[in-house]
Amino acid sequence: MNPLAGGAIPSHEKEFAFLAGPRETATQAALRFVIGCPEISVALVGFTTRAQVDEACALADCAAVVTAAVRERLRSHLGGNLNEICTGCGYCDDCPVDIPIPAYMQFYNDKVMFGKSDDDMRKALGFHHDWGLLVGRKASAEACVTCGKCESACTQHLRISKWLETVAAWESGK
Ligand code: SF4
Numbered sequence: 001m002n003p004l005a006g007g008a009i010p011s012h013e014k015e016f017a018f019l020a021g022p023r024e025t026a027t028q029a030a031l032r033f034v035i036g037c038p039e040i041s042v043a044l045v046g047f048t049t050r051a052q053v054d055e056a057c058a059l060a061d062c063a064a065v066v067t068a069a070v071r072e073r074l075r076s077h078l079g080g081n082l083n084e085i086c087t088g089c090g091y092c093d094d095c096p097v098d099i100p101i102p103a104y105m106q107f108y109n110d111k112v113m114f115g116k117s118d119d120d121m122r123k124a125l126g127f128h129h130d131w132g133l134l135v136g137r138k139a140s141a142e143a144c145v146t147c148g149k150c151e152s153a154c155t156q157h158l159r160i161s162k163w164l165e166t167v168a169a170w171e172s173g174k
């Protein structure tokens, strides 16, 4: 499940370029890896276009078994933070004070996985307040009452309220 990290890999091709071999994208490499792992019998891939289905099927037809050497090469690039990414599943989206949690969590991976600076995070939030994911929000991050409902629902066991605290500080210009 989630072989493309909930879309994080396709939307960060450059950052995940280390996954890829010659003449392939990071997305193709991630699919090839999952399909080529002998321990995995089914790859549950989310599709939005026919071309994506064709691409995954073509990879499934020719994916070689992933060797220990390949695993080691990939492991050396990965930090523990990859165990803590938001997959965008949306199961947390039932906040009693109407905070748009999945929208705020869209920024989480940028910080946790790619270490973006606080300044970059403030700019991204500012842009999305005016033009993007956070337009029309009914409540902002600072409204969190730490009830824990979202964290109980989170498939990745993420500390969402702690993240919102950080976001609230950025939103207030700190
Ligand atoms: S912990 Fe905060 S964000 Fe999560 S459901 Fe409760 S109020 Fe909403």
Ligand code: SF4
Pocket: 085, 086, 087, 088, 089, 090, 091, 092, 093, 101, 102, 105, 153, 154, 155, 156, 157, 158, 160
């Ligand atoms: S439930 Fe967890 S993993 Fe899913 S969107 Fe919410 S924060 Fe992300």
